[in-house]
Amino acid sequence: xxxxxxxxxxxxxxxxxxxxxxxxSFVCSSFLAQHVSNTSSLPKDHIFVRSHAHxxxxxxxxxxxxxxxxxxxxxxxxxxxxxxxxxxxxxxxxLLHARHVSTASFELQTDNDVVRFSINKxxxxxxxxxxxxxxxxxxxxxxxxxxxxxxxxxxxxxxxPNPEVRIRYKLEKAKRKEEWLIxxxxxxxxxxxxxxxxxxxxxxxxxxxxxKRTGEKKKNYVPVxxxxxxxxxxxxxxxxxxxxxxxxxxxxxxxxxQVHEYAxxxxxxxxxxxxxxxxxxxxxxxxxxxxxxxxxxxxxDTLSKDxxxxxxxxxxxxxxxxxxxxxRVLSSILGLKLDEGxxxxxxxxxxxxxxxxxxxxxxxxxxxxxEIFSRRSQELKAICQTYSVxxxxxxxxxxxxxxxxxxxxxxxxxxxxxxxSRDAEILRRVLVAGSINLGTLIEITCTRSSSELHYIxxxxxxxxxxxxxxxxxxxxxxxxKELLAAICKSCRNHTHKADTSLAFCDAKTLYESVESGRTxxxxxxxxxxxQRNTSQVKAILLSYKQLYGHEFSKLxxxxxxxxxxxxxxxxxxxxxxxxKFFAKQLRMRNADAREILVRIIVTRSDxxxxxxxxxxxxxxxxxxxxxxxxxxxxxxxxxxxxxxxxLLELIRG
Numbered sequence: 001x002x003x004x005x006x007x008x009x010x011x012x013x014x015x016x017x018x019x020x021x022x023x024x025s026f027v028c029s030s031f032l033a034q035h036v037s038n039t040s041s042l043p044k045d046h047i048f049v050r051s052h053a054h055x056x057x058x059x060x061x062x063x064x065x066x067x068x069x070x071x072x073x074x075x076x077x078x079x080x081x082x083x084x085x086x087x088x089x090x091x092x093x094x095l096l097h098a099r100h101v102s103t104a105s106f107e108l109q110t111d112n113d114v115v116r117f118s119i120n121k122x123x124x125x126x127x128x129x130x131x132x133x134x135x136x137x138x139x140x141x142x143x144x145x146x147x148x149x150x151x152x153x154x155x156x157x158x159x160x161p162n163p164e165v166r167i168r169y170k171l172e173k174a175k176r177k178e179e180w181l182i183x184x185x186x187x188x189x190x191x192x193x194x195x196x197x198x199x200x201x202x203x204x205x206x207x208x209x210x211x212k213r214t215g216e217k218k219k220n221y222v223p224v225x226x227x228x229x230x231x232x233x234x235x236x237x238x239x240x241x242x243x244x245x246x247x248x249x250x251x252x253x254x255x256x257x258q259v260h261e262y263a264x265x266x267x268x269x270x271x272x273x274x275x276x277x278x279x280x281x282x283x284x285x286x287x288x289x290x291x292x293x294x295x296x297x298x299x300x301d302t303l304s305k306d307x308x309x310x311x312x313x314x315x316x317x318x319x320x321x322x323x324x325x326x327x328r329v330l331s332s333i334l335g336l337k338l339d340e341g342x343x344x345x346x347x348x349x350x351x352x353x354x355x356x357x358x359x360x361x362x363x364x365x366x367x368x369x370x371e372i373f374s375r376r377s378q379e380l381k382a383i384c385q386t387y388s389v390x391x392x393x394x395x396x397x398x399x400x401x402x403x404x405x406x407x408x409x410x411x412x413x414x415x416x417x418x419x420x421s422r423d424a425e426i427l428r429r430v431l432v433a434g435s436i437n438l439g440t441l442i443e444i445t446c447t448r449s450s451s452e453l454h455y456i457x458x459x460x461x462x463x464x465x466x467x468x469x470x471x472x473x474x475x476x477x478x479x480x481k482e483l484l485a486a487i488c489k490s491c492r493n494h495t496h497k498a499d500t501s502l503a504f505c506d507a508k509t510l511y512e513s514v515e516s517g518r519t520x521x522x523x524x525x526x527x528x529x530x531q532r533n534t535s536q537v538k539a540i541l542l543s544y545k546q547l548y549g550h551e552f553s554k555l556x557x558x559x560x561x562x563x564x565x566x567x568x569x570x571x572x573x574x575x576x577x578x579x580k581f582f583a584k585q586l587r588m589r590n591a592d593a594r595e596i597l598v599r600i601i602v603t604r605s606d607x608x609x610x611x612x613x614x615x616x617x618x619x620x621x622x623x624x625x626x627x628x629x630x631x632x633x634x635x636x637x638x639x640x641x642x643x644x645x646x647l648l649e650l651i652r653g
Contacts, residue, residue, distance in 0.1 A: 174321050181318040188311040190301050201273065201288050212276045215246035215284035224251045227308035229262055231298035234269045238297040241287040246275065249283040255391075256359055256398045259283065269299050281359075322392070347379075347386045354383070355391055358398050358409075366642040369408075373415050374649035377606055380416055407598070408639035411646060414602040420452065422603070424459040427468065431475045438480060439585055439596075441472075445484050446574035447581065450494035450533035457491065479567040482522070486530035487571070493531070498539040506532065507544035510552060520561045525568065534575060541576050579608055583615040586627065594631050598647065601628075605650040613651060624651050 138146075157169035203211070222236045233249075240247040249266060251259050259281045263274050272285040303311065350372050353365055372383065387395040399413045414422060423444050430440050448456065460468045469488045473481055506528060513521035532540065544552045553572050556565040574581040582600050590596065601624070604612060613624045625648055632644040 177321050178318060181314055181321065184314050185311065185318065188303060188307060188314075190303060192301050201290070203273065203286075208275055211246055211286050212284060215248055215275060215286075218244060218246065218248070220244050221248040221250050221282075224249055224254075224262055226253060226312050227305065228312065229265045229269070229302070230305060230308035231302040232305055234266065234302065235298045237266070237270050237272065237285065238293055241272075241291060242293060245287055247285050247287075249285060251281040251283065254281045254359060256355075256393050257401070269302065347383050348390065350383055351387045351390055354387060354395065366645070369642055370645045370649060373412060373646050377419075384416060406639045407594075407643050411598055411602060411643050414599065415646075418459075419603070420455040420459045421463070423448065423452075423456045424463060426599070427456070427460060428464055431471050436475060437592075438476075438478070439588075440599075441476070441484065442480070442570065442574055443581070443585065443600075445472075445487050446571055447578040448534075450491040450535070453488065453491040453534075454494045457488065479564050480571070482526050483529065483567060483571050486526045487575075489530040490533050490537075493533045493536075496533055496536065498535045500539060500543070503536065503539035503543040504547065506536075506540045507547055507552075510540065510544060511548060511555070514555055514558070514561065518560060520556070520565060522564055537575055541572065579611040579615050582612045583619055586612075586616055586624070587620060597627065597631055598643070601647050601650050605653070609651055610653060 154169070157165055160166055160169075220240050222233060222240065224233055237247055237249070249262070251262050254262070259277060263277055263283050266272065266283070266285065267274055270285070272287055275284040275286050277283050350368075353368055354372065357365065357369065373380070375383075384395045387393070396413070396416050399409055399416060417425075426440065427444055430437050444456070445453065457468045460466070469485050472484050472488065476484065509524065509528060513524040528540075529537065541552055548555075553569045553576075556569050556572075558565065561568070582604065585596055586600060588596075600612070601609060609624075616627075617623050628644055628647045628651070632640045
């Protein structure tokens, strides 16, 4: 039976009687050639399901009836003498029976005006089946030659005179090794067991303080070394908890911030409570009030001792490969060389010293730390970049995590941080504190230029999502509120240059605002300060002295100016002579005198620290060096000597 999907073939079949399309009938191929003029009109897949023997028998009968039949299934069939379709089908139907039918299949496909036949084998859908090339087995000599070729190619890249080619080759090699190491480390990933539900015990502050003191006094401890957290560490903790309530876990060596990861992991595995994390990477654990020693003290979802060591080796190799990769990337960007361990101007040794100091893995290197933090701001910025490239951490964040531990870390944080970000943080601390320190607030807002104040406001908003002017208006309650808010507004005109002619007009306006009436005209002065930037205000004050022969700060000392005049005088003197304001701040004996001393020397070290020292010496008869030695002489803290040495170096410039 012929099964065809095309409409011409269907119409032709419908024209005959039912006996022709029975199961035991056969339509000769001449029927196809007669009713289909072109093979392109055929569908893509024609399937003739009939016995192979059935087809052979039908063809033999047709040859007996006609001595010569030539049938062409090409694109343009040749004219030929054909048997009548009806006669051929009737004869075939009479002579053949259904018993000749078998399960064999005959498939016809038409594709691009070409007819293809297949018996018992499906044809390839996208055309003729492609020949599979046999893989020729290479000889040992061919393999050696291929390896030699790749080695010579790599050697050419390594010894290339072009540094870019060398760096690219090393980067590709490091990338391949990094991928291989990551794949190796995946084998050591242990699926975490589902967390058991338990009620965490709530401890009061008194209980935490008592347990912290107990843990510090006792000598029992569990070391966490290079293998990290594995089953043996948790086992040792449970063995200690058999006789003690607390246990110390000492993590050495430990990267910055890794001690917190260890604390979370050990708390999950041991069900203990973290009491305290000390700066020397020591964790104090409490077993709990209702502690019961588990039957299996080594959790099943941890690595063994050997596996942990093997994992550590792969991690070290990966860290080394990644650090070298980052070096090459940065060197290719900055156009630097990596010869004989020199990187970014020879800062690698200083960066290594900083890493050892802030991670607690090194000794006391006071003199070397003094040399590092007494460098210029640009060099410190390069050291921070080198640290982030070599160790993958921001040096500023590493210092800020230990900022409250000592005076040295506070000084290091002030030296390393960006000036605008540092001033924004100082302002935030002052405004958020319970009692506002007006001296610090005036110091930042009035001694900075308008351009610097503009960037400080941007940093303040980006970090704290708050407007500096609005915070000053809400937090400050004295007469300084309007003056400081006006100065913050003036930084909008930080791009304007000082205009002398405008300065003389403004100087006359200032004189009239004080002398024209019985009281001072506050609105005029505040409006003037809010519309002129710092350089223009200095030009106005200079023009006032040239016009009237005295300083404007002396004019506002009159009794009619009141408290506003006193506040205005402080602000004006701070803008006009910032070194005198700083010298006065240093002479004041406050509770936070040491903090003020460190902040002023660090923030003004690259600007006018020598002028401040000169004014301070003229007022007190002693230098800033003497003040630094006096403040840090009686301090018992170990880092006080280092802090004093750094401050003395910054004063010398």
